[in-house]
Amino acid sequence: MRGITGAIATSNVIDDPLMRSFLQRFREVGADEALDEFLQGAEAERFAELWDTYNDEAQQQGLAVWSHSDAAKFVLKSKTCFADGQLACVAITSGDHRDAHDVLTFSVDACWLS
Template identity: 45%
Template sequence: MGDSEQFVKNLVGDVRQLLRAPANLVKAEREWSLSTICAVIDARNAAPQVVTTHVGTINSVLVASSALDSPLLQSFLKRARESDPELALSEFLDSSEAEAFTEIYERYREEREEKGHAVWSVGDSAAFVAKSREAWNDRELACVAVTPGPTANTHGVLTFSLPLDWLS
């Protein structure tokens, strides 16, 4: 079992009772829609919290960034985590892709100023909506867990689904 799988197993054990209500709501739905219920689990603190929301409004609970879908920005953020962020910024501003990087980095900063720190990308969010449809077809509750990251002020995102019958 991988680290992520073990984390999810432990987390679900901690919040299973809190997932019953959203599971029962999904059980009562006659068809999948953007109004279908899903669960968001914030596991960044010692006591995980569960928020019930609709898949179509998931980004009102988890801030999404369109800039984070950029491979160039992803590369920069990875480099900034692995080394000194100021050095990484300098490297990218001096690279052959400086113009493209400046544009995407500015968009990222504007989004962050406007919406706050993004939890995931718009692409990740769209993929979760599609996954939630599969989960509904399989009679499962679609879940997103926001996890502690490898370093301070970082986080991870895990998506998974759980059988409705097991939860209720």
């Protein structure tokens, strides 16, 4: 049996504010322009390190859906839900472009399953 991070691709760097800024810019102007901006910007060296790590993660497990922090929050939420007779759920929805997505977490009453 795998944990949540084994079932859903998880990143160590996607939560970094610089990477979040890049991903937002990526959605606005596309990959090539965003990469050029960030690799030439004031924090180019730090971004290059984050970008290398992000690409290594993608090669190993596919594109990350959420951060380890997000996954940990979901695990804590699921424990609370279980104590309340609920089942915690994760839904991954597709976005406007091939690599875009959203992650929704919610709970349902466990009685709903029977």
